[in-house]
Amino acid sequence: MKQLIDFIPLILFFVVYKMDPRVVSLGSSEYELGGPFSATLVLMVASIVIYGSLFLKNRHLEKSHVVTLAAVVLFGGMTLAFHDEAFLKWKAPIVNWVFAVAFLGSQFIGEKTLLERMMGHALTLPDDIWLKMNISWVIFFIFLGAANLFVAFTFHDMWVDFKVFGSLILTFLFVIGQFLIISRHIQTEEK
Known part of the structure; x- marks a missing residue:
């Protein structure tokens, strides 16, 4: 089960990446859903939620989780910041x-x-x-x-x-x- 949890952010990334881009309204704000940039945001949020939950539950993260989370936040952040x-x-x-x-x-x-x-x-x-x-x-x-x-x-x-x-x-x-x-x-x- 523990290894399956690691794949949740990746699966969500894949699903959102493969979606045809569309605009979604949430309240008074509109967001584009689908394609690489919204998929990157979903990957980042899902990773933070998953690994944050694991940390709160276990009071530590495995080193592989720390490396993966740091890479997702760093490279995902640069992807979004530079739109590349x-x-x-x-x-x-x-x-x-x-x-x-x-x-x-x-x-x-x-x-x-x-x-x-x-x-x-x-x-x-x-x-x-x-x-x-x-x-x-x-x-x-x-x-x-x-x-x-x-x-x-x-x-x-x-x-x-x-x-x-x-x-x-x-x-x-x-x-x-x-x-x-x-x-x-x-x-x-x-x-």
């Missing part, structure tokens, strides 16, 4: 590359990789497997950031679809690959 969606297109690549740097840096800071810190309570694996899996995530985040950037600036009409569905499918397939590595090692260890 290029800023928003840079958000996903930069967030992915920040995660890549964090995973890579974790190999040199502390005794455990970031992946082992996140999953070590549930799995017992040799250090070399944790290291290989951690490096795999570094490579994946670099690739996903580059793919997002390439699609965003090469295939303008497809970038929102790729951001929502393509990234999700690639991540899902990558996680399946990680589980195959883990299961192979666990089977070897049990024998």
